[in-house]
Amino acid sequence: MDLTSGWTGETACALQAALRLSNEGFAEHLGIGVRTVAGWHQKPDLRPKSEMQQLLDTALEQASAQAKDRFAALTANSTEQDVRNELSGSVSGLVFQVGQHVGDTHVHQHFSSDTGSAERVSAVTEAERRLSADPNIGAALDWVDNRAGWEPGTARRKTAARLAELDASSLQDRGKRRGRVNQRDIAHALAEYYRDRPDTHGLYSARYGDHESATSILTSSDWLDLNAPLIASHDRLRASTAADAELSLDEEAASRAIDRLAETLTLGIRMVDMPLYRLLGVDFEGGRVGGSLGMTRFVEYALTMDLLEAELVDALTSGQVPEPGALSLRDRHLPDVASVLDMSGRLCSGGTLALCAFARPASPLRGEADYLLLVQERSGHVVNASRRLAVTPKGFHQPLTDVRADAQVGATLRREMEEELFGRDEIDNTVGDQRKADPMHPSRLSEPMRWLLDEPGRLRTECTGFGLNLVSGNFEFAGLIVVEDEEFWNRFGGQIEANWETANLRQYSSLDGEALADLVRDVAWSNEGLFALLQGLRRLANLGGERVDLPEIGWELR
Known part of the structure; x- marks a missing residue:
């Protein structure tokens, strides 16, 4: 460890x-202000003053041997043997057992001090770095x-x-x-859990043709x-x-939240505490999308309602x-259909997603004029609908810089088009801070x-349906985006490229009813994605005239 040139914000x-x-605990340990510690996180290249350098020297000298080993690994100056020694110190040279929560059961993984040690320490130290340095x-x-x-x-x-108990390969x-x-x-x-449903909703x-698709989307004919x-009028x-009422966590709910954070760190999943809209109520009179929204934070959603899907899936994998009465988090947050419909009385976050259709000219290679339809396979690094099929764009409904103007459903769809189809990284607030006054100027x-926006009529966006997804209680505004002018595809078709949220992008022709039938039957869909696809x-x-060759698609509520 070479600190001869002094401490920096990063090494501190x-x-x-x-x-x-924590920031508070470290400040108290050193006898300094919390703002000083926060400043080191914000400015890693900052060199503290001489008296602060001495305090940090003393703190390192008085640290335990295990803490010194961790510090050596974190500052990336330890040799491979240092890494192995750090792991050996963590387990005291013994075989130990990790209890990993899987629903209400436990899966146990055994490790020894000589099994995958360098990789293990590397993962743990990176997770510990994020635990300390990641503001989210x-x-x-x-x-x-x-x-x-x-x-x-x-x-x-x-x-x-x-973190010390988890193993990435087991996860x-x-x-x-x-x-x-x-x-x-x-x-x-x-459908079985919520079997008691009112006549007004199903x-x-x-x-689609001879195939019937059931979903977890609770909706009504209205x-x-x-x-x-999706225009201003x-x-x-x-x-x-207005501030939300604060949600309290009992011991089990808090423990599940801790599990989620530790797993997020271990697997390197992005979690950004961005503001989110929460839905308080909707109305669709006069062909309009209406209703009211409150505000919440992504962290509150990720550590409560978003845990319901994993709890359900783990129960199914274990044969439960x-x-x-069998799913404690669901029993707490969404015990019945009445609680699902009580949007203002619970945390109801969600988003918008739309089937995209781009008009293409006739081609001697491809055939007659059609619409290109885009479908994505979601990445394993996203929080929502991970590794599932979905239409694109798809995103949480949230503000960028203007809480009131960004409340429009269309605002989120246009933003997601920029991110997921046209490569605008700087408006993706899961990548970095948002500092632009008007990112969509x-x-x-x-x-x-x-x-598309230069002339009215080039971009057609509609809301085709609305529902509440029983998976996590999310609201889902399903939409359709249509670009009628073939010139767009001729000019820009080669520039369409998915972002990090997508593992793979698929394209389909609106004239290929057989391929679309196979797509509808695919069991890899997210429920909200299938809902938006079918409605789209x-x-x-x-709308499509001769560009479309599809069987009759009818819906019903069950």
Whole structure:
């Protein structure tokens, strides 16, 4: 370890991580202000003053041997043998057992001090670095402390302890098991859990040719076939900045939140504490999309409602019957259909997603003029619908910089088009901070999007349906995006490219009813994705004329 040139903000933060202290705890340990510690995180190249250098020297000298080893690994100056020694110190040279939560069961993985040690330490030290330095993880830890009624720093210590127990390969194996539970399995399980449904609402099911697709989308006849144009006169959701009532966590809910944070760190999944809209109510009178929105944070959603899907899937993989009384988180947050429909009385976050259709000219190689339809296979690095099929674009409904203006459903769809189809990284707030006053200002738009918005009528966006997804209680605004002018595809078709949220992008022709039938039957869909696909195809069949060759698509509620 070479500190002859002195401490920097980066190495000070590494010492904090090695000591496993929160910002408040590290400041107290050194006898300095919390703002000073926060400044080191913000400015890693900053060199503290001489008296601060001495305090850090003393803190390192007085640290335990294990903390010094962790510090050496974190500052990347340890040799491979140092890494092996660090792991050996962590397990005291003995075989130890890790309890990994899988629903209400435990899967145990054995490790020894000489098995995959360098890789293990590398993963653990990176996770510990994020635990200390990642402001989004810090926000999540503070939120858990607050909602569980714990002393500050408790969630950090519990997460650090859980990190030491987790193994990435075991979590990846669990992910593969979860992947075997398909869309139909989930839809059937939730239909049984919520079997008592009112006459006014039912689960969306649609018939494509001779195939029937059931989903977990709770909807009503008033919420379907809206065909509402997403323009200012019809896109009328209204947002309020009023603070939400605080949700409390009991011991089990807090423990599940800690599990989620530790697993997120171990697997390197992105978690960004961005603002989210929460839905308070909807109305669709007069062909308009209306209703009201409140505000919440992504952390609150990720550590509560978003855990319901994993709990359900783990129950199915273990052979457990997912009935009321058997799923503790679901029993707590969404015990019945009445609670699902009580949007204002619970945390109801969600998003928008749309089937995209681009007009293409006739081609001697491809055939007659048609629409190109895009479908994505979601990446394993996303929080929502991971490794599932979905239409594109798809995104959480959230503001960028203007809470009221961004409340429009169309605002999210246009933003997601820029991110997921046209490569605008700087408006993706899961990648970096948002510092632009107006990220969607015409002067900042990508060339394809600028062309689409230059003249009215080039970009057609409609809301085709609305529902509440029983998987996590999310609201889903399904849409259709149509570009009628063939010139767009000639000019910009080669520039369409998926972003990091997509593992693979598929294209289909609106004239290839057989391929689309196979697509509809694919069990890899997310429930909301299948809902948006079917509603989008149903509407496109009415709009597309000779560019479309599809069977009749009809829906029913069950």
